[in-house]
Amino acid sequence: MSTLKAVRGTRDLLPPETALWNRVEATARAVFARYGFGEIRTPVFEDTQLFVRGVGEETDVVSKEMYTWEDRARAASEKAQSLTLRPENTAGVVRSYIEHKMGDTGMLQKLFYIGPQFRRERPQRGRYRQFWQIGAEVLGPQSSGAESALRDAEVLEMLATLLDELAIPRASEANDGKGWRLALNSVGSSTDRPRYIAALKAALEPVKATMCVDCQRRAETNPLRVLDCKVPEDQPIIDGLPKIAEYLDEASTAHFAEVKAALDACGVPYVIEPRLVRGLDYYTRTTFEFTVALGLGTQNALLGGGRYDGLSEMLGGPKAPGIGFAIGEDRLILTLQALAEAGSVTIAESKLDAYIAPMGAGQNAAALALAKDLRASGLSVEVGDGSFRLKKSFELADKLARRILILGEDEVATGVMTVKTFATGDQVKVERAELGEFLKN
Structure with missing residues (x-):
């Protein structure tokens, strides 16, 4: 019998790499929170018509790349429904905005999401058939100011902040242009x-x-x-x-000028790219793309987005101007790893606070009890097994944790732990009551 593997174009994400994914997502959540964004979680599959009407029937996404199937009717009175794994999430967010009458509040809605999308495209570096996106949308009724050029500039300034906080450098002469670069354009209004x-x-x-x-x-x-x-x-x-x-027209020209003026005031660098139009039907006015010259090869787009002032109406909803973006998280991770290899950023090792090494099977129970207390105080701890030899325990502990706690009969009897710090080689005795604080410091 052949060994089963992940489907072509998909992959497993394993530790310790997932620690970097978690750090990226935590940084994004923290930045978004400072700008007033709340999280939205939409279904992984939607009615196919959502993407046909929203993204555009003639786009490559809809005509060639979507995973679509007929859902069987459960009763004779029902019709089979065409369902699609979401190839992008803006249409789903706007559908949710309409369905839950979020515009009735009269307030600006700032929403972000993190999750998988699906497209049947040719697998290549940084592009998978199940891929992950971090995205955000700003939309609301006209009275909320959702149509303002200020919102475009705020979103772009937030993205510049996020990339800065992830330690991705800005492109400059000093780094041979190998940082992030913002390309900007306007595709005008619906007319x-x-x-x-x-x-x-x-x-x-x-x-x-x-x-x-x-x-x-x-x-x-x-x-x-x-x-x-x-x-x-x-x-x-x-x-x-x-x-x-x-x-x-005059209004679109003025809108684009306001966006550029606000970015200039915030010190966010950009270049005008006349060919940047983006192929999805819902885009209007401001479109943008952040690229990096390291880690992604010729397909160097890291994230992109734009304004979509007519999308809500296309989906049968009220007028709700909006702007949003999506970050290819797989490609963002590749960029960070490439920068780490080049020495431009440091990816911190995700080591545990301590590894407890019982010096015999008789200390196993005491080791687990000690680990329980340390974990309750917020520390990350792994517990060895007393059948391990001391040398093996040290080798394993060095891979997993910053410190090793040696737990023999004397330590159990006296309540004084032997602790070694791998980074310095220091080995000290610590009272059990003070152990938690010692490990935190």
Whole structure:
């Protein structure tokens, strides 16, 4: 019988690597809390129509990448329902906003999520068919100020803060541009975008036959995605296509100018990228992408997002302007690991506070009782087995913990513990009553 393995395009996350994942998520939660965000948890699968209507039927995500199936009807009166594992979470958050009438409060809603998404795309470095995202959305009725350029800038400043606190450096001459870089653009309003798409289609018509197969298809179904093409031979053609900035109306131009002015005031660096349009149907006005030049190869996007002022209406809800982003957590972890290998950041070892080594089976019960007391005081502790030899206990303890507690007959009888600190080599005697405080310090 063959050995079962994880499905292609998925993977197991194991300790000690999961400690880094937990640190990243804890940092994100702490930063989001300071900006007034609360956590939302939506279902892993949704009605397929949510993504068809929200993301766009002609997008690659919906047409090629979603995991969709027919749910069997449980009764003759029921119809089978088409369900989809979520390929992204913005549509689900907006669906929840509508369903629970969150806009009725009249308040701005600031929501974040952490969880898995699913896309059937070609597995590659940092991209998996089950992948993890950290994301956030800001939306609400117009009276809440959700449409303000201030919200765009606040989200971007928060992301810059998060990357700074994760010790991912900003791109600079000093580090050869190998830090994070913010690319910014505006795709205009719901009236700007159709005018631009029409101009793009017209410009592509005489040249699309000379482009790659994907671009030939996209030129008909979703021209904006042509701008995302990475095929080298297509780049001169794409560089000559119309720019969205030439089709922005006065209001969109003013909105984008306000975003840039606020970022300048906060000291958040950015570059204008005219080709950054993002391919999902719901994006309007501000779009952005953070990239890094280390750890991700040519596909260097770390996170991205933008404004989606019409998405709520597309899903049958009230007008609710919004802006959001999603971080590819798998890719963020790869970046941190690459920076650690280059010596740019330090990933702290997640070692336990202590390892208790009983010096014989007769001390096993006392070792477990001691571990119980230390854990109750908030310390992380592993307990050895008295059948281990002292040398083996030291070797194992050195891998797992910062200190070893040697527990023999004398220590049990006197209540005075022998403690060795691996980092310094110091070995001392500590009263049991003072042991917890000693280990914490």
